[in-house]
Amino acid sequence: MELFTKGNNVKLRSHLDKFLVADDDQETIRQSRKGDTRRAVWTVEQVVDKPNLIRLRSSHGTYLTASNKPLLLGMTGEKVTQTTSLNKLMDWQTQWEPERDGFQVKLKSWCGKWMRANGGTPPWRNSVTHDEPHTSKTKNWLIWDVINVDGSDLETMSDGDDESSVSSPVSGFGSQPGSPVSVG
Numbered sequence: 001m002e003l004f005t006k007g008n009n010v011k012l013r014s015h016l017d018k019f020l021v022a023d024d025d026q027e028t029i030r031q032s033r034k035g036d037t038r039r040a041v042w043t044v045e046q047v048v049d050k051p052n053l054i055r056l057r058s059s060h061g062t063y064l065t066a067s068n069k070p071l072l073l074g075m076t077g078e079k080v081t082q083t084t085s086l087n088k089l090m091d092w093q094t095q096w097e098p099e100r101d102g103f104q105v106k107l108k109s110w111c112g113k114w115m116r117a118n119g120g121t122p123p124w125r126n127s128v129t130h131d132e133p134h135t136s137k138t139k140n141w142l143i144w145d146v147i148n149v150d151g152s153d154l155e156t157m158s159d160g161d162d163e164s165s166v167s168s169p170v171s172g173f174g175s176q177p178g179s180p181v182s183v184g
Helices: 136-142 151-156
Strands: 009-013 019-022 029-032 042-047 050-057 063-070 078-083 097-101 104-108 114-117 128-131 145-149
Touching: 029 078, 029 128, 050 097, 104 145, 114 136
Parallel strands: none
Antiparallel strands: 009 019, 009 042, 009 145, 019 029, 042 050, 050 063, 063 078, 078 128, 097 104, 104 114, 114 128
């Protein structure tokens, strides 16, 4: 897919106008309004012998991974996390199949579910899961803008902390207007 070419650096922006970021703990994935940090940049890698699949590597060298861990017990949607290295046991969990949706893209995980940007009140706020849309209303939660990043832009980006207080599951309640809340 021309949106994702090998070695290309991209940022992914959700329907909430937030960027997919890899936290410094090298495990957590979340959404952030600040897209000007290196944590929002993902390097595209093609999967050998599978031209329709890609991997996304963070600035930490970790891979975007569709885990089988639920975000909340009893609810649908499993966590999207970071994996520090590729190994035979988890290799397939780092593979994503991009599907064009107009000028945007949806990313399908190993189990046929779609990467989804969640919003609303904690613990859903800023979380990223892979799930199936339950209604036509939640279909937009699966769509991502792909923004190409060139090398000179990378040099000016900071590694600094961004919105750590906002992403905390205990900070502030109440949903933003138009922000989705998962209904398990």
